[in-house]
Amino acid sequence: MKTVSSAALAGADSLIRQYNIDPAMVARLANVDEAALSDPSLLVDAKAVLRFFEIAATSCGERYFGIELAKQQGLEILGSVWLVARHASTLGEAIDNIAEAMQLYSDSVFLRGLPEPLGTAYCYDTIAGDPAGEVQSVELAYILLCQEVRAHAGPSWYPTYVQFRHAPPSSLTRHRKEFGRALQYNQDRNALLVDKKTLALPLKKADKLHGALQRVLRLRQRSAKESFPSRVEIIVRNLISSEICDAAAVAEALGVSVRTLQSKLAENGTQYQTILDSVREALARKYLRESELSIAEIAELLQFSETSAFSRFFSKRTSVTPRQYRQASSG
Template sequence: MPSVSRSSDLQGVAELIRSYGQDPDALARKIGLDPLALYETGINIPSSLVINLYEEAARACKDRFFALKLAQIQGWDILGPIWLMIRSAETVRAALQAIADHLELHSEGISAYLVEEDQRTAFCYEVRKQARGSEALDHSEIQVIELGLAMSCYELQAILGNDWRPRFTQFRHAAPYNTEPLQQVFGEHISFNQDRNAIHLSARDSSYPLANSRPAYRQILQREIRARLGDSIPSALKADRTIRLLLDESRCSIDKVAAILGVSARTLQLRLKEEGKTYQQLYDRARLEIAIQYLENSNLPITAIAERLQFSHTGAFSRFFKQQMGCPPRSLLKGRRSPSP
């Protein structure tokens, strides 16, 4: 089953596309999206179409930084009921944790997680792309990644002050021809070709108290969000999120994933089986999707990509990739995109 997102993710997209003199309905149809999703907020649509629309809009509008402009229009309120959980958080870190814990309930194609290191908090942002076959190579994920992190920066500026910027920012993709638009949003400390997409907050920023943090108020909102959201996130999505976290940090195993999720490895296997998944499927899919991101959008050599994805050697990575995609990884290196105008 393809991952699903809410059409509220497209809030403001049609108006922004029109401001460039382009037809948003025509762009939607071009990628196979019903234009109604541009104007109605309660429609479930494949996550891949949301990602593809952002990329297609950037191309049609000839603006590499289309997503940064969209981030000025959108906000965390597009998350619907999850927005209530964010508002009820006691601190900035708790608000980010609420997003990480519940984001898949809004969009199965996006995952977030927090990493604590060196007295700072990293808010990491991931894309799931159903990477199978040539259609997985049709569009990159740069726009949706920059949108999610830029939108988060603008929301944090509303809390921490207009002059606030992350301690530093990481992107998996290569640097664009001009980094100034990114620096205006994220500050001067931006690194590319990294092992994650993330903004980093100081301990002081992450512990900053939020308004409306009274315990009684939080309890009321948390009861409301649980009632609205209904079922919890499937075990497969939780395991997938954890695998992506561990791929950044250390050797990934089902025992480590299960421990982080607070269950035994056997219990996790049984839950995944009930959902028609296996741990190995999730592990392979995560490595494949991240490999495609590196190959298409970064400047990393294959040897570095293989090492980051925990393959024993480059040959093992090449065999894995060809088995999954039907082509060697070097074919994507040759087809790396040139920067958009």
């Protein structure tokens, strides 16, 4: 079975509710575990996720559901993929790193760059086979890519052209607003061309893709439907395996001060340490249940100074040791 991270569904629950539709019903119709709507650490059947997007679009009566969802998301949903890309020196190198690392995110979607005279065409494929079954997924992916490019090139940037396998919508107004006027439909591939000048743009900070993420998140904060704690959790989940997952790094990614981070979380009845501990526990359970990582390696990934500290943390929260939990899960 081909799988994709449930992070791909981030924001879907709240977006669907805006149309007075029950997200759980959409999940059931698509055969997606309802837990995937709130837990971004699960692995979900990729075909079911594609069905989910299409059923959601139909149920909500929203032809541009994928585009609307992308507006609430950002490249942070790619987790370790964007952590790899942040070491790039140019925008083109960052996108290429993302394309190469996509296999870490999913074995069911493919992004590859094909050099052309005017730039690079980024081709996107899914396991759907039928273009009608990938409309929302493809448009979501390309909006995410455009958002990332515009974080560097400016809001007036448009791709040189965009090609879609699927048929055009009844009106091209929304597509032209998002992608420009160079649109082609019923093609033999999905492709979005980024021009050479844009690809050569330097990433402006030492922590380059992270810097782009800050700008994207600042724009999203004005209209994002996810709660502030939810956005903090997304950042924590994606920084936890790096060496920079602390309140200062999360605040920087969100474009706020540590003091503001703490006060906004307090307003929502929680605090940074509570979110961090919840993420640590969820990921610990996942690694112990689904991976072959040693307990020491898991402790290091979750930023515990010693394996014994991780064991005490896990035992206190679950009433069993990491070893006992792994043995029970395998049995």
